[in-house]
Amino acid sequence: MVSVVNSQQEVIAVTPEVVRSTSIRIDGVSVSYPVGKKRHKTILEDINLEIAQGEFVVLLGETGCGKSTLLRMILGQERPTVGTISVGGGVVERVDARSGYVPQKYSLFPDRTVLDNLTMGPETSKYHILGRLKPGFRAFRRQVREEAMQQLKHMGLQASDADKYPHQLSGGMQQRVAIAQALMMKSSVLLMDEAFSALDPGTRKSLQRLLRNVWSETQPTVVFVTHNTAEALYLGTRLIVLARTSHSDDCGSRVALDMKLPGTGMSLARDGKEFLDLVDHVEQFSRGTQDETISPQGETI
Amino acid sequence: MATFSPFDIQARPNRIFAQMLSCVLFAVCIGLYIQTSVKRHHENSEDRVVPNARQLMSGIHSSVLEPAEESDYIAPDNASKWELFRHSMIWTDTVASGRRFLISLVLLVPAVLLALHIGLFPYFGAGFLRFVLFFDKIVALSLLPILFIVFGIDEWSKIALIVIGVAPTMILDVTQMVKAVPREQIVKAFTLDANDFDVAYRVIFRQVLPQVINSLRLNLKPMMLFLFAGEMIASSDGLAYRIAIMRRHMGMDVILPYVLWVAFLLFFIDLALRVLNRRMHPWFQS
Numbered sequence: 001m002v003s004v005v006n007s008q009q010e011v012i013a014v015t016p017e018v019v020r021s022t023s024i025r026i027d028g029v030s031v032s033y034p035v036g037k038k039r040h041k042t043i044l045e046d047i048n049l050e051i052a053q054g055e056f057v058v059l060l061g062e063t064g065c066g067k068s069t070l071l072r073m074i075l076g077q078e079r080p081t082v083g084t085i086s087v088g089g090g091v092v093e094r095v096d097a098r099s100g101y102v103p104q105k106y107s108l109f110p111d112r113t114v115l116d117n118l119t120m121g122p123e124t125s126k127y128h129i130l131g132r133l134k135p136g137f138r139a140f141r142r143q144v145r146e147e148a149m150q151q152l153k154h155m156g157l158q159a160s161d162a163d164k165y166p167h168q169l170s171g172g173m174q175q176r177v178a179i180a181q182a183l184m185m186k187s188s189v190l191l192m193d194e195a196f197s198a199l200d201p202g203t204r205k206s207l208q209r210l211l212r213n214v215w216s217e218t219q220p221t222v223v224f225v226t227h228n229t230a231e232a233l234y235l236g237t238r239l240i241v242l243a244r245t246s247h248s249d250d251c252g253s254r255v256a257l258d259m260k261l262p263g264t265g266m267s268l269a270r271d272g273k274e275f276l277d278l279v280d281h282v283e284q285f286s287r288g289t290q291d292e293t294i295s296p297q298g299e300t301i
Numbered sequence: 302m303a304t305f306s307p308f309d310i311q312a313r314p315n316r317i318f319a320q321m322l323s324c325v326l327f328a329v330c331i332g333l334y335i336q337t338s339v340k341r342h343h344e345n346s347e348d349r350v351v352p353n354a355r356q357l358m359s360g361i362h363s364s365v366l367e368p369a370e371e372s373d374y375i376a377p378d379n380a381s382k383w384e385l386f387r388h389s390m391i392w393t394d395t396v397a398s399g400r401r402f403l404i405s406l407v408l409l410v411p412a413v414l415l416a417l418h419i420g421l422f423p424y425f426g427a428g429f430l431r432f433v434l435f436f437d438k439i440v441a442l443s444l445l446p447i448l449f450i451v452f453g454i455d456e457w458s459k460i461a462l463i464v465i466g467v468a469p470t471m472i473l474d475v476t477q478m479v480k481a482v483p484r485e486q487i488v489k490a491f492t493l494d495a496n497d498f499d500v501a502y503r504v505i506f507r508q509v510l511p512q513v514i515n516s517l518r519l520n521l522k523p524m525m526l527f528l529f530a531g532e533m534i535a536s537s538d539g540l541a542y543r544i545a546i547m548r549r550h551m552g553m554d555v556i557l558p559y560v561l562w563v564a565f566l567l568f569f570i571d572l573a574l575r576v577l578n579r580r581m582h583p584w585f586q587s
Contacts (some may be wrong), residue, residue, distance in 0.1 A: 077488050097494035106483035109490075111507045115511050125494030129502060165584040185493060 023189060024051040024074060029083035030252065031069055032245055043069050045252030047083070049240065053188065056263070058236035060226060061286055065242045065253045067225045071193050074223060075099055088187055097125060100182030100220075105196055107178035108166040110200050114177050115162040117273040118148035121185045138215065151223040155180045156210065172203035176210065181228040192224045196231065208234055208267040229286070230268070241285045257285040268300065352554040360554025364391045369543075390543065390555075391562065397538040401456065401528055405463035412468040413475055413513055420479025421501055433472050441466030442530055449535065459531035466527040467520050474516045478509045490561075511585040520569050525567060536581045 026049040032042040043066040051057050059067040072078045073085055076095040085092045085149050087099060108117050117128045122144045127137050152162060167176055175195060182190055192211075196204045212235060215222055226232055232239055241257035305317040306312065314322070325488055352360065366382070369390040386392055418425040419433070425442045445462055452458035482505055490504045532541035540563055547555045578585070 075488065077484075095488050095491035097492055099492060101489055101492040103485040103489070105368070107486040107489065109486065109504060109508070111582070121493035124490075124496075124499050124503070128496050129498045167584060167586060181489075182492070187492075 002050050004276065021053050022050050023053040023055070023088065024049070024223070025086045026050075026070075026074075027084045027086075029070075029073065029080040029085060031066065031073070031078075031081050032250075032252065033081075035249070039249065041249045042252035044080075044242075045254050047242075047255060049255065049258075051221060053221055053236075056215055056222045056224070056235060056237040058224045058226060058232040058239050059242065060229060060232045060239060060282065061242035061253065063227060065244065065286075067227075067242050067253075070192055070242070071191055071225050074189075075101060078171075097121075097185060097187060100185055100187045102175070102178045102182050102190070102192040102195045104194040107195075108174055108181065110166050113163050113165055114152065114157070114169070115145065115148055117166070117177060117181050118151060118184050119144045121181060122147075123268060124248055125185070128217070148180075151180045151184060152177075157205075170203075172199050172207060175199065175207055179207075179211065179214065183218075185216075188220050190220045190222045192222065194225055194227070197226065197228070211235065229282050232268045232282070233261065233275065233278060235265070236261050239282065241282060243286050309573055312559050317571060349551040349553055352557070356554045357557065360552070361558045364555050364558060365389050369393060371537075383522070391420075391559070392538045394538060394543050394559075395566070397542075398532065398540045401463070401532075401539070404525065405460050405467075405524065405528075408460070408464045409471060409517070412464070416472040416475035417506055417509070418499060419472065420476040422497075426476075430476065433469050433476075437473055439543035441527060445531070445534065446452055454535040459528065461538070462531045463524050463527045467524050471516060471520060475509065475513055478512045478516075479505055482508055510562055511578050511582040514574055518574050521567055521571060524565070525556060 019244055026047055029044060029047045030042065031044040032040045035041045046153060047070065059070060061067045073080055076086060076092045076099075079093075081140060090098070092098075103196055107160075108114075109120065110267065111232050112120065119141065123132075123141060127134060131137070149159065149162065153159065157173065157176060157180075161169065161173070166177070169177065178195075198205065208231060211222075211224075224232075226235075237260065239257065239259050240255060242253040243256040244251050244253045266275050266278070334351065338348075338353045340346040341351050342353055349356075366385045366389055367378070367386045372388065372390075373391070374388040376388065400555045415425075415429065420426065441462060444465060445458075448458040448461050448465075452461055486504060486508070487500055490500045495504065528539075529541035532539040533545045536542040540559060544556050544559050547553075547559075
């Protein structure tokens with residue numbers, strides 16, 4: 001397997017690696033839960049990853065391979081059965097403000113306007129529930145609101161959208177706001193769980209472009225979970241494929257492929273044949289059992 | 302009209318016709334009442350079971366402008382209508398019942414907050430949920446004798462009956478609402494550096510509040526039911542007390558206006574809550 005990865009890396013120009021500090025470290029992580037008596041279902045098995053500051057990591061895999069579980073563990077929502085995960089040097093034990101989060105659905109607070117959704121982060125982190133009675137709060141709020149309006153425009157939304165409620169926005173607009181909301185916290189890690197999967201292709205494309213721009217401006221560490229190979233190749237600087245090698249319960253997913261991507265955003269339009277070959281190559285891994293008899297199918301792009 | 306069939310799901314009745322149809326049952330009820338009344342008065346002109354318009358008017362007059370029999374109030378000769386109304390039977394009864402109703406409403410607020418904590422904080426859930434589930438199954442009215450012994454037979458036993466009767470259901474209902482809030486919302490709030498109380502009160506409570514108000518609207522009637530049960534069994538004032546007293550001498554001319562007045566009051570409270578809910582939470586889509 002190693003030789004295949006190496007040969008593939010030669011095909012694509014590898015970006016010159018700058019020595020950067022580790023942002024997320026995943027150490028010997030396995031996840032399993034009991035099903036019935038004495039039986040365990042293993043989801044993830046012995047995952048070891050080191051993600052450097054500023055990397056754009058795309059986690060790719062088929063449905064149920066545990067990629068979302070891995071993301072939730074980095075977030076702190078779930079705990080690994082074995083092993084540790086640390087973000088920014090500290091072990092993750094609960095959900096906190098170390099990472100920003102953009103889920104596929106329910107990413108915005110429905111009871112707040114777009115502007116209030118954006119200002120919520122900075123406001124709560126500085127003034128908790130009773131701190132809002134302090135004298136400095138109003139001035140601080142005004143300042144955060146200005147910042148939020150700029151962020152909003154930066155995300156391609158109109159100033160008139162600021163007073164709308166999330167249900168008045170389209171799905172694409174909602175995700176733009178959700179990204180802006182996470183960015184307002186200026187955290188160095190951004191975790192996105194199938195963030196664009198519910199969108200139509202056109203909107204999806206424009207949001208992918210937006211996300212790439214945002215990433216290249218501030219260079220946060222991004223972990224992006226998706227099941228769409230084309231999206232993965234377009235967005236990431238590093239691609240990690242999770243797949244299980246057999247379908248028995250005690251066999252969890254492992255890292256099937258871990259490769260660097262050029263980081264310039266590969267797409268069919270620009271890279272043509274090379275892109276299609278890469279899609280085939282990646283999907284061979286994500287199917288897990290590398291069965292050559294199945295004719296490779298390129299995902300619709 | 303050609304395609305009129307009451308069993309056509311896809312029918313599109315025109316608006317005026319639909320409006321008229323919605324009034325039919327009201328008209329039928331009033332018609333039946335009048336017919337029965339006329340018939341009974343034909344046999345006995347002093348019939349009190351189905352009072353006619355004249356009797357009803359005098360019943361309404363005596364309940365709205367005259368003090369109750371047991372009241373010590375004697376109206377001065379030049380008393381204004383308003384002065385009379387303030388000492389009238391219906392007003393004093395409404396105030397007495399309304400006071401009990403409002404106090405129990407206020408006492409439901411801690412119950413809702415407890416429910417928020419049960420739904421959100423695992424330790425609260427572990428400690429309280431099973432108990433509330435069991436407590437909910439106790440028939441509140443069967444506790445009434447105990448309440449009379451513990452709180453005495455005046456105000457607090459009735460208020461306790463309402464709260465004990467409605468609170469467990471409200472708690473279970475609100476707990477479900479809290480649990481139904483998508484997990485993403487809580488996780489997202491924590492990534493925005495919220496603490497536990499921010500999440501509880503500024504994220505979850507705000508989101509479930511319109512549903513809580515809707516649940517309260519549904520519970521208005523059980524509340525009234527418990528209030529009436531308490532008042533009918535042991536009370537010396539209140540709307541249900543009056544209805545129970547009037548039954549003894551067949552005072553249907555007062556009972557009927559009282560029944561309609563209570564229905565109107567409940568309808569009004571419900572409407573007020575609905576309008577308030579819509580004004581306060583423009584983002585809420587039921």
